[in-house]
Amino acid sequence: MTKSSGNGRLILLGAPLGNPGDASARLRDTLGEADVVAAEDTRRLTRLARDLGVTVTGRIVSYFEGNEERRTPELVDAARDGALVALVTDAGMPSVSDPGYRLVRAAVEAGVPVSVAPGPSAVTTALALSGLATDRFCFEGFLPRTGGPRRARLRALAAEERTLVFFEAPHRVAGSLADLAAAFGPERPAALCRELTKTYEEVLRRPLGELATWAADGEPRGEITLVVAGAPAVVAPVPAVADLRAAVADLEAEGTSRRDAITAVATGYGLRRRDVYAAVHAPAAD
The missing domain is CATH 3.40.1010.10 (Tetrapyrrole methylase, N-terminal domain)
Incomplete structure (x- = not known):
């Protein structure tokens, strides 16, 4: 060459x-x-x-x-x-x-x-093998080595709706899984991918609580990638018609036109403009 x-x-x-x-x-x-x-x-x-x-x-x-x-x-x-x-x-x-x-x-x-x-890439390989959602994900690399900072990081990630991918060392994975189960809940789906593409490749697809118990029983060996399902999406409650009317009325009282007030309220509640319009112009309940 x-x-x-x-x-x-x-x-x-x-x-x-x-x-x-x-x-x-x-x-x-x-x-x-x-x-x-x-x-x-x-x-x-x-x-x-x-x-x-x-x-x-x-x-x-x-x-x-x-x-x-x-x-x-x-x-x-x-x-x-x-x-x-x-x-x-x-x-x-x-x-x-x-x-x-x-x-x-x-x-x-x-x-x-x-x-x-x-x-x-271990990130995308583990993600593809995990059986968890792959359309939106984030890579968090290695978690902090010690318990306090690690638990603080996980608390900040608990509401993340995207699938999460972590790297972890074998001697720390039991502690990390225990903290993950505590922060995300023991029933959160996850996958532990070990020794990817190697002779003893292993993928364990279990809830975090079960993986934490499994890891606590003996230190896993080899390179480890953890894939954890994102938090369930929080569905906001549909506001009552009276609340929508009141929100529009408050903006009108401040000098906003009805058209602009309806648009602002629709945006704020994540609703279609026509739904807020209908609520404002619906007959008042007896």
Whole structure:
């Protein structure tokens, strides 16, 4: 494979979650072509390259949480000087709860082109497997490590109506599930996805209370992604005709035209304008 042509850039490589067969052709090609490969764990990179039958001829450097602040300028400078710099983390997409965000920001600010070779993501893989709603979801990454901050975060999320996706470490998952059950209710549907795409892949689809009990009985092993159903939508009560009339009358008393008052009340209650109009002009009850 030929080396880069001097058009320096940064490319983020989506790596397999576990099964090397999920690697893209672009991942293979880029690992062989890159002038510099920044890896979260150089030993895992070496193993991945061996599994893929790729020879990494560029310079391999480590890039992880402990050294990314120091190493980021070095990698940006290499790209500015014309090098093809590839970033690969242990699994999934760089910068998604993995190193990479700091490097992308620095590259953008330096005018270095940034591209992505898309690949597997534990977020969307677990979401698709969960059996929960996928049309609207939010990714919350890792919860706080300690109980107090974790419970505060979960209280703030308890009313979130979108499906939620979390990452969690095996030794903390029992505590997190217990706090989730307490904050969201033990009957909230959820799925615990473990070791995705690997030999011992497991997906447990149970209410939070049952998952918390299961985790408390023994520490689960492997990479864990939690998917939790959103809170049920709160249906606002339909206001009484008298209340709608009173709201329109109050606005009219302040000098608002009836037309504008009806529009404002309809917007405020989330109703159709014609329904408020009908309420205002309906015969008064005896």
